[in-house]
Amino acid sequence: MNLAVFSAKSYDKTSLTAVVPEQISLHFFESRLTIDTVKLAAGFDAICVFVNDELNREVLTQLKSLGVKYIVLRCAGFNNLDLTACKELGIRCARVPSYSPEAVAEHTVALMMTLNRRIHKAYNRTKEGNFSLSGLMGFNIYGKTVGIIGTGNIGLATARIMKGFGAHVIAYDPFENSKMAESIGFEYTELNTLLTTSDIVSLHCPLTKESHHLLNDASIATMKTGVMIINTSRGGLVDTQSLITNLKSGQIGNLALDVYEQESELFFEDHSSSIIQDDVLQRLLSFPNVIITGHQGFFTAEALEQIAVTTINNLNLFAEEKANPNSLF
Structure with a gap:
């Protein structure tokens, strides 16, 4: 099988x-x-x-x-995939639902602590x-209320860490x-209770039509100043524009983004x-209480290894016409 990796x-x-394995040729x-x-996908059986x-x-x-028959995503989210079209076209798709939730959870907490204790500023000074x-003054996370939106594997891993800090952890998830x-x-x-009572709000949910712009002017206005x-x-x-507006007003005291x-x-x-050329991103980067990293939460040796193993296994299962628990349909 020939696999094109984009x-x-x-x-x-x-x-x-x-x-x-030897039976899969990578390009x-x-x-x-x-x-x-x-x-560029011409002549390939599958793409990654x-x-x-x-x-x-x-x-x-x-x-x-x-002639592409299979699509394997080397990530958990699939909001960039038109699943309905895939079904209609008969292209099999699979993802990596869990690779190293601790990797993203630990990055979440790293951002949290860097913001709170101004580590980035202290380093430069x-x-x-x-x-x-x-x-450089921060606050004790011990005793604070941390609200986690989404309790999949990453949200749960973040909750464990925050409990270790002695924080009061609350969560919202439809399931x-x-x-x-x-x-x-x-x-x-309830989501409204989480937003109004949390000192720290951490997002760990998939992007769907229902969750699109979950945080906006209206929802941010209900949060603690x-x-x-x-x-x-x-x-x-x-x-994003709501983030800028509420950073300027002081409603948002600290913001960390690993995604944009x-x-x-x-x-x-x-x-x-x-x-x-992105003026919105440039405006965000101008705030002293904002940290942005380039989607590196997943980026650990352990996570990359697991992503690779699961991705190749997904392709093997498709090729052998075996049941695949990671298939999207």
């Missing part, structure tokens, strides 16, 4: 090559999959894609005409010989996991020698 970086090549494309690059590859109906129709503590809530020691609440918001899930969960609504043209690439 949006391929050096680390993708290393991790996938290490686990691929790596640095290009992101779009309608303009879809012809990532979070910012475009898998809309137009692209999928082209893939079908080029001390490099220049400035050991003043002015402007409650009462056994894990009891085991970890958090409680479920000075709330800390962390998003390591999907950029579209928040209305318009990240597809920017993230995973080096733009340090060019002028970034």
Whole structure:
């Protein structure tokens, strides 16, 4: 079987090559999959894609005409995939539902702690010989209320860590996991209750029509003044313009993003020698109480290994026409 890997970086090549069997031939494309690059898939039985590859109906129709039978996503989310079109076209799809939830959870907490204790500012100061503590005051997470929206594997891993800090953890999820809530020691609440009572709000839910712009002017207005918001899930969960408005007013006290609504043209690439044309992102980066990382929450050695193993296994199961628990239909 021939597999085309799109949006391929050096680390993708290393991790996938290490686990691929002889019967699968890999070809790596640095290009992101779009309608303009879809012809690169000609002659391949399957393609492997990532979070910012475009898998809309137009692209999928082209893939079908080029002979592509399978799509394996090396990520958990599939909001960039038109699942209805896949079903109609008969292209089998699978994802990696769980690779290393602790990787994203630990990055979430790293962002939280960096923001709170101003580690990024202190690092830059001390490099220049400035050991003043002015402007570096944070707060104890112990005893604070941390609201987790979404209690899948990553949300649960984050809850465990926050309980270790001695925080009061509450959560919202339409599909409650009462056994894990009891085991970890958090409680479920209504979304409005979580928003109005949390000192820190951390997003860990998939991007769907229902969750799109879950945080907006109206919902942010119900939060505590000075709330800390962390998003390591999907950029579209928040209305970016609302973030800017509420940062300016002080309603949001601290903000950390590992994802961004318009990240597809920017993230995973080096733009340090060019002028970034995204004025919204540039405005966000100008705030002293905002930290943005480039979708690196998943980026640990353990996670990459598990992603590679599951991705190749998904493809093998499709090829052997065996049941695949990670299939999207």
